[in-house]
Amino acid sequence: MRKARLKDVALLAGVSQGTVSNVFNRPELVREELRERVLAAAKKIGFRGPAPAGRVLRSGRSDLIAVVADASLHYIVNDPFAQKLISGIAEICDEAHIGLTIVSADAERRDGWSIETAIVDGFILFCISEENRLVELARRRGLPFVAVDSGDVPGAGAVDVDDRKAAAEAARHVVGLGHRRVGILSLEVDDGERTGFVDDARFAQIRFTTPRARLLGYRDVFEEAGIPPANVVAYECLNDAPSVAEAIDALFAPGAPHPTAILAMSDTMALAAYAALAHRGLSVPGDVSIVGFDDVAEAERAVPPLTTIRQPVEDKGREAARMLLTGARDHVILPTSLVVRASTAAPPPAVRAPDASAEAGSRVPEPARDA
Incomplete structure (x- = not known):
């Protein structure tokens, strides 16, 4: 059977093709009695309306x-x-x-x-x-x-936040509490789905802007505080629980001093670290303090509630949508803030003194200062 067309509906309903088109595209322009007659004719011959792609081509918009x-x-x-x-x-x-x-x-x-x-x-x-x-x-x-x-x-x-500044605030918080050995759970630095330590060579391969800026922000504070680079270890994760568990195993491997604080580049990784540390018999914040990033809803509900960097994620979405719809081409930087909750505290008494001689394998890389 031949597929029903708009003009077939018009012929059966005794109206113009323009009227049929209005019934399907701008029904408010057609009086109710006429709309019902056109829709009845369309139903009778199996016409379901103009193809969406055709409508887009005619109007130039998909909405x-x-x-x-x-x-x-x-x-x-x-x-x-x-x-x-x-x-x-x-x-x-x-x-x-x-x-x-x-x-x-x-x-x-x-x-x-x-x-x-x-x-x-x-x-x-x-x-x-x-x-x-x-x-x-x-x-x-x-x-x-x-x-x-x-x-x-x-x-x-x-639309962005100042990731370098926000990461520095997180690092400054744990340094201020007395921590001198820190582990970093890094977001992926490229799309290769790789996990592992982020050394100088891996840092040079970073393609994603967010992990680069945050690593630089952490480094700024550790340099300022005089913390030896070997005391800070970064591990690249996939922002999921399995890779965080892998990172915790690496950061707490036997034979090297362990971090007393963890800076996670997302709340998802920070909360996954809770479970991985508990599996090793370590408590938060008694043995290890943790700081997240984002302030998702689960952060406040966690036990203990998660200290994190709050960024206005929904505002990012609103601002981006408004800019798209208005054609604006600005570069908007939205504010962040540190939210201190119960997942951070001073390090255990036995490790509160700075350990300048500690070696921890891989470390936060030291890129050029003008990076």
Whole structure:
């Protein structure tokens, strides 16, 4: 059977094709009696309305924007940070009466709904690498975009926090409590899904802007406090419990002094560290203090409640969505703050004196001072 067309509905209902089009696209322009007659005719011959792609081509708009991340869809919808970011974006989409979709730009995705094919009016990009692969893909589409957590992006809007300053505040907190041996749970430095110590060579390979800025912020404070580089050990994780458990095993391996404080680049990793430390019979903060980053809802509910860096994640989403819809191309830096809770305290008495001779394998790298 031939597929029913708009003009077939018009003929059966005894109206013009323009009237049928209005019933499906702008029903408020058609009086109720006429709408019902057209819809009855459409139902009778199996016409379900104009194809969405055709409507987009005619209007030039889809009334839909996309959040794009260099991660799997499963990760995006389950990550607490991403959930809060998307919540903020969705709030503005609701106000503007437009739709929102999620696009994975995972390097392994070669087909389907991607940044190259998505039928949308613009993009909000996050998890950006220094090479700005997502930025280049967005530019090729010729659609407006705003980048989140990427630094300044020429020709586009951007929303960030000062990650270096925020990380320094977290480090300054544990140093102020008397800690002189610190472990760092780092976010991934590139998209290779690698775990392991972040030494000088690995630092030189960093492609993601966020872990670079935070490592530099930690280093600023440790240098200022005169803490030997060998007393600070960074371990790259995948922002999940298994890799954090692996990191804790490495940081607390026999034969070297153990950290008395842990700086985690996300609350997800910080809270996973609670369980990994408990498995080793270590308490928080009695044996090890922990500071997170983000201040997700679970941070305050944790036992003990997590000391963390609060960043306005939902505000990031709101600001990015507003900028996309208005065409703004500013670089907005939102404020962060340290939230002190019960997961941090002075180190155990036996280790409160600085240990300048401690060796801990790999350490926070020492890049050029103008980095």
